[in-house]
Amino acid sequence: MPTRRSEPSLLLLAVIGLTLYLGVTFLSPFLTKSASLEEDKSGTPAISKAQASQAAEQFALKQLSLTANRQTNVIFQSYSARSGYVQKIKLYDDYLKRYGDRFPLDYYQVEINDLNSKATYYIDVNFTTKEIMGWELGSAGRTGTAPASSGEGGSESLARKTLKDMGYLPEEFVLKDSSEPKSGRYLFESKTEAIGEAHLQVLVSVTKGKVTSFHPRFSVPDSFLTWQQAQNDRAALMTRVSMGISLLMSLSAVYVMVRYRREITFVKGTVLSLLFLAVYVMNNFNMLPAFRTSHGEGPSGPETLFYLWFMNIFVGLLALSTYFALSAGRRLWQNRGVTAWPSWRQAGFGASVKSAMVRGYLICLFVLGVQQLLFFIAGEAFDVWAVSDPSDSVFNMLYPAAFPLMAWAAAISEEAVYRLFGIAFFLKITKNRFLAVLLPSIIWAMSHTQYPIYPVYTRLIEVTVLGLIFGYAFLRYGFLTALFAHAAMDSILMGLSLMYMGGPMQVITGGAYLLLPALIGWLIYWIHGKLKRRPPSPPAPARPLFPRPDH
Incomplete structure (x- = not known):
């Protein structure tokens, strides 16, 4: 049984943690030699998606024969390989100073579907200046009624003219041998x-006397691309291993439920499971723009809908x-004489929550x-860095304000x-408490290595350490404490990512999410007390699953 010293001990840990977080956050700009693992503030758009859409449509109407009957979608994109390269060679700040305005590492991509010609345009818009950086015309538009080609020489002249029209000086560029004039x-x-070794290049494609794509880029060396792919x-291998072991754990949970079916109350865990399902499905619909970031040449809508329903089926399995x-874990702890979390019907449930x-x-x-200290050490001692991930960005959500609900x-x-x-x-398998906490922490950490933080092994170490702390919280204070600790941590991190968007409403909403777990805990306590219509009971003591021996 924990003594009254438990809360002061936790208070001391909280003070230490807050001191570390604020100290590293405010001092790291003066101490660091590498780019921060925190979200890059230079990647915050200065224009709205509506402004980007308007700029792209005006360009397409003038230059690309766009008709009035059209549909438009705007997504946030990143040049992840370029961002990673300049960070790895420690020229990130130099790149931002020299090229950040004209060639930002993040940008808006506007998809325009011409409903008359069935052509699809992808137009890249500088999200700081509204300038058009590049464009791509889908295959349907390339095979339209364009003028006949005027030959290789005419196509090259058209490519050079386009280069000049887009604000480049053709005499400052050379035509690379890797060009393919016949195509x-x-x-x-x-x-x-x-x-570094990445030269500014411009790729221009001409089809039937018509420019069908124009893309400025930096030629990131193959050596870096090979390293990044490795x-x-x-990360993909570790994720698959984690998923495989997690599947075996789920099958084991089913076995436990079947074996103890007469003793299990199957309604336990349904509320939490349904809450998980509802929040995750809602998030999938919220992520529709993000699903468009990986697209082919044509409209991204059909691919997006397929991926949406695939994800919903996957989330149903999760x-x-x-x-x-929840059900099997509760039973296994009951076998050890421990109630994993109190029941709503118990008088002290609200106070326990x-x-x-x-x-x-x-x-x-x-x-x-x-975590902040680990990030600092990783960046300074192991040259760890992160790149933007458009498929998981708050800028690619229908309602960014709903994103922090995923914390739950x-x-x-x-x-x-x-x-x-x-x-x-794992306690049943290994008979060792430390291994019983360590092994699921490693499995959990492996599933987080797909985040774009490099080298990927550092993410494995960081999340394993966090898993050990959550494991301690669970063993010492029970499931509800671990649940609130995890939800509060993710709510704070996701709320801050919302605040980084910069708008007044985002700042207010993100700030509110920092306190949401506290509000939920207090509301459950209040509602439970009202419905039970009895004086508030003292909270059930947080019985440690492995109490320390008395001396």
């Missing part, structure tokens, strides 16, 4: 502009896995401090699978 593909390289492959983990919320926030502050989906599922069930499962 209408011309690659021009700058004689002077480069960052890193991505390792919800089942979460339910299995409120106490778990308070403990969760204190642990959360400690975890945030540890992550907390419910991951604490159920890797703490509640995972620790009990």
Whole structure:
């Protein structure tokens, strides 16, 4: 049984964590030698998506024969390879100073579907200046009623004229040998502009006497691209291993439920599982613009809808896995004489939730401090850096204000699978408490290596350390405390990402999310007390799953 010293001990940890977080955050700009792992503020758009759409449509009407009958979508995109390269060679700040205004690492891409010609245009818009940086015409537009080609020489002249029309000086570029005049593909390289070994290039495609694509780019060396792909492959392998072991854990949870079917109350865990499902499905619909970031030449709509429903089916399976983990994990701990979390019908349920919320926030502050310190050490000692991920960006959401609700989906599922069930499962196998916490933490960490942080092994170490802390919180204070600690941490991080968008409403909404877990904990406490119509009961003591021996 924990003593009254438990709360002061957690308060001390929270103070340490908050000191670490604020200290590293405010001092790192004066101490760091590399780009921060935090979200890059230079990647914040200065114009709205509506302004980008208007600029792209005006350009397409004037230059690309766009008709009035059209549909438009705007997505946030990134030059991830270029961003990674300049960070790896430690020229990130130099790149921003020299090329950040004209060739930003992040930009808006406007998809315009011409409903008359069935052509699809992808137009890249500088999200700071509204300038058109490049464009691509889909295959349907290329095979339209364009003028006949005037030969290779005429196509090259058209490519050079387009280069000049877009604000470049043709005499400062040379035509690369890798150009393919027979296919209408011309690659021009700058004689002077480069960052590291990456030279400024412009790729122009001409089809039937019509420019069908224009893309400025920097020629990131193949050696870096090979290294980055190898890193991505390792992350994908670790993710697959994590998914495979998690599947085996889910099958084991089903076995536990079947074996103890007469003793399991199957309604337990349904509310949390349904909450996970509802939040995640809502987030999938919210991420529709993000699903458009990986597209082909034609309209991205059909691909996006297919991916949406595929993700919803996958999330349904995750919800089942979460339910299995909640039910089986609860049973395994009952076999050890421990109730994983109190029942609504118990008099002290509301007070237990409120106490778990308070403990969760204190642990959360400690975890945030540890994570910030790990990020700092990783950046300074191991040259770790991150790139933007358009497929997971708040700028690619229909309603960014809804994004931080995902904190609850992550907390419910991951604490159920890797703490509640995972620790009990591996404890039964290994008979060792430390391994029982460490192994599910590693499995959980492997599933987080797909985030674009390089080298990828550092993410494995960082999340494993966080998993050990959450495991301690679970063993010492129970499932509800671990749940609130995880939800509070993710709510704070996601709320801050919303605040970084810069708008007044985003700042207010993001700030509100920092306090949302506290509000939820207090509301459950208040509602439970009102519905039970009895004086508030003292909270049930947070019984440690492995109490420390008395001396």
